[in-house]
Amino acid sequence: MHGSSDIVIVGGGVMGSATAFFLLSDPGFTGRVTVVEKDPTYRFASSALSASSIRQQFSTPLNIQLSLFGIGFLRDIGRHLALPGETLSIGLREPGYLIMATAAHEELLRRNVALQRAHGADTTVLSPAEMKQRFPWIETDGVAAAGFGLTGEGSFDGPALMQAFRRKAASIGARYVHGEVVGVEKSGPRVAAVRLADGTRIACGAMVLAAGPSSGVVAALAGVELPVRPRKRTVFVFRSPAVLPRCPLVIDANGVWVRPEGDGFVAGVSPPDHEDADADPSDFEMDHHFFDDPIWPTIAARIPAFEQLRLSGGWAGHYEVNTLDHNAVIGRHPEIANLVFVTGFSGHGMQQAAAAGRAVGELLVHGAYRTIDVSLFGYERIRDRRPVRELNVI
Ligand SMILES: Cc1cc2nc3c(=O)[nH]c(=O)nc-3n(C[C@H](O)[C@H](O)[C@H](O)COP(=O)(O)OP(=O)(O)OC[C@H]3O[C@@H](n4cnc5c(N)ncnc54)[C@H](O)[C@@H]3O)c2cc1C
Known part of the structure; x- marks a missing residue:
């Protein structure tokens, strides 16, 4: 044909x-x-x-x-993509990203947030005390400042x-x-x-x-x-009795990230560049060792309530990395x-x-x-x- x-x-x-x-x-x-x-x-x-x-x-x-442009489009998804008679929801939530910096990277973080704001993004810099005030369940050891998205940041389906x-x-x-x-x-x-x-x-x-x-x-x-190469990333899903009001996507200074998802949490980390090898295109096995180190020690130190958690699943996918x-x-x-x-x-x-x-x-x-x-x-x-x-x- x-x-x-x-x-x-x-x-x-x-x-x-x-x-x-x-x-x-x-x-x-x-x-x-x-x-x-x-x-x-x-x-x-x-x-x-x-x-x-x-x-x-x-x-x-x-x-x-x-x-x-992406966030505006997602907020108005029904108008753009719903079929006639359909109600379309992609579960958009906007609790923000909280991106932490050590003293060595504080200046860079402040420059980046200033740039984001100059382009219309609703981001701000939080001091450790301000972080504690907003998120009393977080530890701020080693953190000099954090970038935070007041609106326009979050997750969706x-x-x-x-x-x-x-x-x-x-x-x-x-x-x-x-x-x-x-x-x-x-x-x-x-x-x-x-x-x-x-x-x-x-x-x-x-x-x-x-x-x-x-x-x-x-x-x-x-x-x-x-x-553009396939690079494997593992996303871990876990349950915890931790109650974390208004929890954003938290990214520690070492790149470990965690955020709420449904009635549990998801977490991940990207390997350092020099360890980030091309993936076998058919390999979708989770790299479990990343949870033992660095994910679990990082999130348990940052959010002590995570000392109690149970890994319940996860998955691996491939980023399309422009090397x-x-x-x-x-x-x-x-x-x-x-x-x-x-x-x-x-x-x-x-x-x-x-x-x-x-x-x-x-x-x-x-x-x-x-x-x-x-x-x-x-x-x-x-x-x-x-x-x-x-x-x-x-
Ligand atoms: C674990 C993980 C976490 C991520 N987290 C985020 C995030 O938080 N936020 C974010 O914005 N992005 C995130 N991304 C990235 C985002 O998912 C990708 O950038 C995006 O999905 C890429 O879409 P795509 O259509 O280019 O690729 P794909 O969704 O892979 O689509 C490409 C399609 O091409 C098809 N195809 C390939 N070769 C051929 C061929 N020869 N002939 C015909 N068809 C072919 C494939 O079957 C596939 O369906 C994440 C990705 C992963 C893996």
Whole structure:
């Protein structure tokens, strides 16, 4: 079977589906959109295995802008994505992130919060005494200051967001095809078609690469080097009798994070860069040792009520890490102009999917970004090895 489509999107997770939605919602777009997804159950997709939290506490202005658009979109999700007659909820909560800094990093934290505020984020700096006042159940040993999101930061149901984008995109005309892209055909400096594992060829006017942690592999099919790699992250679920009023997502100075989820808690940590090896794409085993060290000792010291807890489960998923600088890659390939990236979000893609999908839609329909200019995250910096370093990596 063969076909053609104006836009072929490789990957139907939150990025591919958000892109399809924004493209088809634009009155200026009259083409056809095909989303190729190799696993419609999304069992191993990052979007299904995400911790689905949103923050404004970044060090890169563009990340702040993308997540600010994200929170506005999530707050108004029903208006954007509900199907006729449907009430859509993604369980958004906004108790904030509390990001702690030692004395060595206090100055940097203060600079970052000033930057966030200058871009419209509702963040502030808390002294240890102010932390204690707001959250009497927390210990402040070793903490010089903490960044705190008064509003605009929290968590939501990520898989529900992805499904809402998918259903809405399909309802306004996106065609979802179950298949795996195994080849990218080029004609001169352009992508001419994608080939699926079952032999199907889909000719396209443009190809959008939204394959999550597999994006590096799919880019290679087009002869393009893209340093986006799967990196395993384990999320631990535990129960505790601890009562922690207004508990935000707490991030200790060593990177260990914990937040309430349902009637329990979730926690995790990213390994240090030098230990963060590429994951075997089929390995979704939890890395249990991270709970023994550093997670449990860190959270028990910070929140003494956690001395009593019972690990009840968890899961592992893959971040789509851009190993150059932990930031997204969005926009056209400079030489293959009809190859467009929307990937590499390195752990903050769920919250930025709406803004990224909208940006790619604008680029494809109007030839330029109209709202948030995301050129800083273009492929050119990858080619030229010019990292745009995000300092708040979680
Ligand atoms: C444990 C964990 C915690 C996270 N926590 C947060 C968080 O708190 N906040 C936040 O904002 N983000 C978080 N993230 C990151 C966020 O989930 C991702 O950035 C986002 O889901 C990426 O979406 P995606 O659509 O690019 O990738 P995916 O959801 O992986 O979708 C890509 C899709 O492409 C398909 N595909 C791949 N190759 C092919 C091919 N060759 N042919 C056809 N289809 C293909 C896959 O099957 C998949 O469905 C977390 C991620 C993980 C794993």
